[in-house]
Amino acid sequence: MNIGSLQVEGRAVLAPLAGYGDAPFRLLCKRYGAALVYSEMVSSLGIKFRNAKTLAMLAIDPDEHPVSFQMFGARPDAMALAAEVLEQAGADAIDINMGCPEPKIVKSGSGSALLRDVPLIDSITTAVVRATKLPVTVKIRKGYVMEDDVTQEILAVCEKNGIAALAIHGSTAVQGRSGAKDWDVIARAKERAHIPIIANGGVKNAEDARHFLAHTGADLVMIGRAALGNPWIFEQVNDVLADRPIRQPDTEERFRIMREHVEREVLLKGPVTGIKEMRKHLAFYFHGLPEATRYRGRVNQIKTFEDLEAMLEDYLAVCRSHEQEADNGTR
Ligand SMILES: Cc1cc2nc3c(=O)[nH]c(=O)nc-3n(C[C@H](O)[C@H](O)[C@H](O)COP(=O)(O)O)c2cc1C
Numbered sequence: 543m544n545i546g547s548l549q550v551e552g553r554a555v556l557a558p559l560a561g562y563g564d565a566p567f568r569l570l571c572k573r574y575g576a577a578l579v580y581s582e583m584v585s586s587l588g589i590k591f592r593n594a595k596t597l598a599m600l601a602i603d604p605d606e607h608p609v610s611f612q613m614f615g616a617r618p619d620a621m622a623l624a625a626e627v628l629e630q631a632g633a634d635a636i637d638i639n640m641g642c643p644e645p646k647i648v649k650s651g652s653g654s655a656l657l658r659d660v661p662l663i664d665s666i667t668t669a670v671v672r673a674t675k676l677p678v679t680v681k682i683r684k685g686y687v688m689e690d691d692v693t694q695e696i697l698a699v700c701e702k703n704g705i706a707a708l709a710i711h712g713s714t715a716v717q718g719r720s721g722a723k724d725w726d727v728i729a730r731a732k733e734r735a736h737i738p739i740i741a742n743g744g745v746k747n748a749e750d751a752r753h754f755l756a757h758t759g760a761d762l763v764m765i766g767r768a769a770l771g772n773p774w775i776f777e778q779v780n781d782v783l784a785d786r787p788i789r790q791p792d793t794e795e796r797f798r799i800m801r802e803h804v805e806r807e808v809l810l811k812g813p814v815t816g817i818k819e820m821r822k823h824l825a826f827y828f829h830g831l832p833e834a835t836r837y838r839g840r841v842n843q844i845k846t847f848e849d850l851e852a853m854l855e856d857y858l859a860v861c862r863s864h865e866q867e868a869d870n871g872t873r
C-alpha cells in the first residue's frame with residue numbers, strides 16, 4: 543500500500559518510542575518485517591537551533607528504510623524548517639506528533655496540546671506539507687480529556703491540507719499510556735477517511751494486531767510497547783495475517799539479536815551512552831527468560847562493552863542449561 547508517494551510492504555509499523563526508537567532498534571524491527579519504522583520524536587526547535595543532541599538523533603541506517611521521522615513542536619515556521627532538514631537527512635516520511643501527553647511537551651503547546659487547537663493544526667500541517675516533497679503524516683489521540691473525540695475534525699483538516707496518513711491512538715491524553723482504548727473511534731475515522739488510517743494502542747501480540755485491523759478496518763497497525771525486546775513481533779504479525787504459523791525465535795536467536803543490538807548501539811553512540819541505552823532494552827529482551835530479575839540487576843552494574851558481551855555469553859549458557867533441564871524433565 544501507499545502512504546502518499548511512499549510504498550510500504552506489510553501492515554504493521556513500529557510506533558515512535560522516545561528513548562528507544564533509534565536507528566539500531568528501528569533496523570531490527572525493519573529486518574523482522576516492519577512495514578515502516580517511526581523514529582523517536584525529535585524537537586523541531588532542537589533542529590532549528592542545531593542542538594547537538596537533537597542532531598545526533600537524526601542518524602539513519604541505510605538498511606532501515608522506509609523510515610518516518612517524527613517531530614514535535616507548536617511553531618509552524620520551525621516545523622516547516624525541521625521538515626526540510628529531516629528530508630535532507632534521508633527520512634522517507636515526516637510525522638507530526640499530536641499525541642504526547644508528557645507535561646513538558648504539553649506545556650510548550652506541542653504534542654497532545656495541539657488536539658485542543660485545531661486552527662494551529664491547520665497552520666502546522668499546511669506549513670509542513672508545503673516545506674517538503676516527502677509524505678507528511680500525523681499521529682493523534684482521540685482527544686485530550688475523557689469526553690473528547692476530535693478525530694473527525696482533525697481528519698478533515700489533515701485531508702484538506704494534503705496529509706498522507708493519520709495514526710490514531712484510541713485513548714485520550716489524560717488517560718496517558720494506560721486506560722481503555724476506543725477501537726470504534728478508529729473504525730469511524732476509517733469509514734470516512736480518504737487517506738490511510740493507522741490504528742494504534744494496546745497491541746500485545748500478533749493476534750491482537752489481527753483483531754485490531756479487522757475491527758477497525760484500518761490500513762495499518764502501529765505497535766509500540768509490544769515491540770520492545772521483541773522486534774520479531776512484526777514477522778509474527780505478517781505471519782498471522784497470511785495465515786502462516788507463528789515462529790518464536792529460539793534462545794540462540796534472541797541472544798544473537800541482543801548482541802547485535804548492543805554492538806550497533808555502541809557503534810552509534812559510543813560505549814558509555816551505548817551501554818546506558820542498552821540497559822533499558824535488555825530489561826525487555828530478558829522478559830520471560832529464566833533468572834531474568836538477577837540478570838537485569840547485573841546489566842545495571844555493567845560499565846564496559848566487553849563486560850556486557852561476557853555477561854550475555856554467561857546468561858546464554860544459563861538459559862541453555864535451563865532448557866536442557868526442562869528437556870530432560872519431559873523425557
Ligand atoms: C517509552 C515510550 C515512548 C514513547 N514515545 C513516543 C513518541 O516519541 N512519539 C509518539 O507519538 N508517541 C510516543 N509514545 C506512544 C507510542 O507511540 C504509542 O502511541 C503508545 O505506546 C500506544 O501504543 P502501544 O500500546 O502499542 O504501545 C511512546 C510510548 C512509550 C511507551
